[in-house]
Amino acid sequence: MRQLLAFAMGLCAMVASAAEPTVQELATMKRKLMEETKVNALMGIDGPVAKFKSDGDPKTLEIVILDKPDPDANTVSEDGEVIFLFEASGEVQSKLIGKAFDLRARRRLGVSQ
Numbered sequence: 001m002r003q004l005l006a007f008a009m010g011l012c013a014m015v016a017s018a019a020e021p022t023v024q025e026l027a028t029m030k031r032k033l034m035e036e037t038k039v040n041a042l043m044g045i046d047g048p049v050a051k052f053k054s055d056g057d058p059k060t061l062e063i064v065i066l067d068k069p070d071p072d073a074n075t076v077s078e079d080g081e082v083i084f085l086f087e088a089s090g091e092v093q094s095k096l097i098g099k100a101f102d103l104r105a106r107r108r109l110g111v112s113q
Helices: 002-019 023-036 090-108
Strands: 038-045 060-065 082-085
Touching: 023 090, 060 090, 082 090
Parallel strands: 038 060, 060 082
Antiparallel strands: none
């Protein structure tokens, strides 16, 4: 029984490590996505960030510039398709764009978040 348990744990570890992309695979996919992605900037949305509906197009990255503070400002949507900004510094914007493309690359490579 112990041997079977040890085998199962080892197998789970192998499957988990096989699912995680290498740094190179992730970088290659991010570069590909950056080349093919169109950026749409939106301003002055009605309502809170939580109720925003993206365009649903995986080939676009929507950057929503908010007119007023929102608890979800300066964040990236869970799928990496939308970035919400309110008075964000250049450094914050760069980090959020990087995070968006990381999320998108991982999703494209089939890695769950």
